Amino acid sequence: MLDVRYLTRVPVAMLRHDLYVAEADRPWDEIPVMFQGFLIRTDEELQVLRAYCSFVYVEEARSRDGVFATLQQDLRADGAGDNQSPGQQDIAAAIGRQRHPDKNRLRERLASAADSRTAAGAFLSSAWDDARLGRTVNSRQARAVVEDLVSQVSGNTSASLWLTNLARKDDYSTAHSINVCVLALAFGMEQGLRGRRLENLGLGALLHDIGKVDQPGERLTRTGSLNRAEWQAMQRHPDDGAEKVAATGNIPGEVLDIIRMHHERIDGTGYPRGLRGGEIPETVRLVGLVNRYDSLTSDRPYRQGRPADDVLQDLYNDSAATYGAELVQAFIHCIGIFPIGSLVELDNGALGVVVGSSPENRLKPTVLLVRTPDGDYYQKRLLVNLAADPEPTGPSSQHIRRVVNPARYDIDVAGIVAFEFGVDF
Numbered sequence: 001m002l003d004v005r006y007l008t009r010v011p012v013a014m015l016r017h018d019l020y021v022a023e024a025d026r027p028w029d030e031i032p033v034m035f036q037g038f039l040i041r042t043d044e045e046l047q048v049l050r051a052y053c054s055f056v057y058v059e060e061a062r063s064r065d066g067v068f069a070t071l072q073q074d075l076r077a078d079g080a081g082d083n084q085s086p087g088q089q090d091i092a093a094a095i096g097r098q099r100h101p102d103k104n105r106l107r108e109r110l111a112s113a114a115d116s117r118t119a120a121g122a123f124l125s126s127a128w129d130d131a132r133l134g135r136t137v138n139s140r141q142a143r144a145v146v147e148d149l150v151s152q153v154s155g156n157t158s159a160s161l162w163l164t165n166l167a168r169k170d171d172y173s174t175a176h177s178i179n180v181c182v183l184a185l186a187f188g189m190e191q192g193l194r195g196r197r198l199e200n201l202g203l204g205a206l207l208h209d210i211g212k213v214d215q216p217g218e219r220l221t222r223t224g225s226l227n228r229a230e231w232q233a234m235q236r237h238p239d240d241g242a243e244k245v246a247a248t249g250n251i252p253g254e255v256l257d258i259i260r261m262h263h264e265r266i267d268g269t270g271y272p273r274g275l276r277g278g279e280i281p282e283t284v285r286l287v288g289l290v291n292r293y294d295s296l297t298s299d300r301p302y303r304q305g306r307p308a309d310d311v312l313q314d315l316y317n318d319s320a321a322t323y324g325a326e327l328v329q330a331f332i333h334c335i336g337i338f339p340i341g342s343l344v345e346l347d348n349g350a351l352g353v354v355v356g357s358s359p360e361n362r363l364k365p366t367v368l369l370v371r372t373p374d375g376d377y378y379q380k381r382l383l384v385n386l387a388a389d390p391e392p393t394g395p396s397s398q399h400i401r402r403v404v405n406p407a408r409y410d411i412d413v414a415g416i417v418a419f420e421f422g423v424d425f
Contacts, residue, residue, distance in 0.1 A: 007057040012050045014074060015040060018064035021049065023057040025154055026147070027195040039063070055155060099388040101366060106355065106383070107421045109159035114423045116152040117163055117178055120145050120206070124174045131244050132213045139248040146181070146202040153185040158340055158356035161186060164294065165341035166414045166423065173209060173220070176294060181206040183290035183335075190334040191286070197254075204258025205287045211241025211259070223302045235271040238263055257281055262288045267321040282327070289315070289323040289331055308339040309403040336362050343406045343413055346397035349373035351404065352384065353413055361387035364399070370416060371409065381420055 007022055015021075020039050028036040031052045033045065039062065040046060049056060060068045123145045127137045153160045164179040184205035188198050212220060215237060219230055226234060242260035245251055261284045264270035266277055270288075280288075296311045312332050319328035338344060342354045344367060352367030364386035369378050390398055406413050417423065 007059055008068075008072070008075070009055055010058045010071065010075070011055050012053050014071065015046055015049060015056070015058075016067065016071070017041060017046075018067040019071065020059045020062035021056045022059040022062070023194050024049070024053050025055050025151060026053065027199070029196075054151060099385055099390070101383045101385055103383055103420070106159065107423075109156050110162060110421045110423045113152055113156050113159040113163055116148050117160075117182075120149060120178050120181070121174050124177055124206070127207070128173070128210065128213050131210055136248045137207070137210070137245060139245075139250060142203060142207065143199065146199050146206060149181060149206075150185055150198060150202060153182055154189065157186050157189075161335070161340045162355070162417060163423065166418055172298075172300070173212060176298065177206055177209055179294045179298075180208060180287065180291050183294060184287050187286060187290060187331055187334050188283075191330065193283075197283075200252050200255050201258070201283050201287070203251075204255040204262075204283070205290070207241065207245055207255075208259050208262050208287060208291060209237065209241065210244055211237035211239065213244075214240050221301045235263075239272050254281065254283060258284050258287050262291055264288065265322050266324060269321070285323045285327055286331075289327060292322075293331070304407060307403055307405050308335075308342050312339070336365070338362070338365050338400060338403065341413060341417075342403050343370075343409070343411060344400045345402050345404050346386075347399045347401050348397040350397060351409065351411065353416065355383060357387070367400075368416070368420065370411060381416070 010019075017040050020037070022037050024031060032048055038045070040049075058068070058071070063071075123141055127142065130137055149160075160182050164182055181202050185198065185202050188201045193201055215234060219226065219234065238260050242256045245259055246256055261273075261275060261280055264273065264275040264280045264284065265288075266280065266285075268274045268276040293308075293311055293315065296314075297305050297308050299305045312335075315322070315328050316325075316332065319325040322328075336354075336357060338354045338357070340354055340356055343351060344354060345351055346367070350369055350373045351371035352369045355366045355368055357365035366383055366385045366387075369382050369384055371377055384397065386398055386400070
């Protein structure tokens with residue numbers, strides 16, 4: 001697995017001769033270059049990268065002396081961030097170092113992410129209809145949707161994750177599948193997946209629940225418990241889904257493994273086969289983990305979604321039996337101690353929604369203030385970067401006291417995000 005800690009994400013407009021390009025934002029076989037990783041030597045190579053890519057990953061150790069140092073200075077001046085992990089640069093760029101960041105910058109990023117999500121939703125609705133009628137899923141269109149999501153999540157991660165918190169006005173199954181895909185892509189990038197392997201991860205995540213089209217709608221939305229026969233039928237959906245997707249032809253085995261095995265658990269208590277330990281590939285466990293996380297944090301017909309920090313604690317406690325302690329810890333690190341969309345209480349008693357944070361300031365994210373220390377709702381909601389210097393006068397919050405449950409305070413986080421940033425779908 002590629003170690004991304006030693007790579008720097010660079011917009012193609014800032015590339016120059018004598019930089020070593022180790023990875024691109026798309027598979028190498030889609031770029032007309034001779035080598036999978038090369039030192040930029042000619043103007044033609046620069047033109048090709050700028051024509052086919054939005055950004056690439058540059059390796060310092062294999063770049064020419066002095067050139068990389070100059071690049072880093074330019075990146076800092078441009079606000080593109082230092083050597084951050086893939087998918088985190090957009091947070092620094094949108095938030096910057098100001099105490100009260102410009103809300104419009106985040107609004108633009110959310111609008112872009114929403115467009116990709118809308119396209120994915122339209123495809124999934126069509127794919128589920130096709131599967132329900134016995135037609136094959138359009139694998140080419142599916143991969144195009146995933147490629148778009150990869151590009152969006154790569155350079156716009158915080159906005160993409162924000163949208164997983166919006167109210168589900170469309171079918172839950174569609175929204176959940178997109179959420180799982182976005183979470184899996186963000187986590188997969190953090191784990192070093194690139195190119196075709198990352199796309200396969202996203203494709204499996206996007207289609208992981210398609211086997212549920214054979215389940216009666218009433219069974220999927222029921223508020224009560226399933227009886228034994230119904231539960232046994234429900235446990236067949238991973239196999240049903242893998243069979244439907246395999247029928248499209250040309251689908252990699254790791255995609256089918258994700259669909260078929262995403263409910264398996266390390267201790268053998270999962271389904272449909274009760275696989276154990278090493279029988280479950282890491283990419284399958286990754287999708288299973290984010291699937292569980294989104295399921296537990298989302299409102300369902302039979303229960304209310306739980307706060308992200310509670311869910312993360314439970315996932316950690318059960319990790320040895322379910323997805324593996326190392327993988328769960330990596331996921332917690334990926335989405336942060338205060339996940340995007342969490343409602344938090346500040347040290348002055350005010351309430352705010354977490355927008356994002358820079359990697360070096362995970363304990364001091366930027367929040368959107370929604371309730372005053374006195375319990376009143378803000379007439380004008382401000383973004384506050386807790387990592388920035390406080391105001392010189394008056395009470396100023398600097399720390400998060402705790403994560404709280406929005407339901408307890410009758411705060412509709414999804415509605416606030418949709419209204420405040422003009423995103424509604």
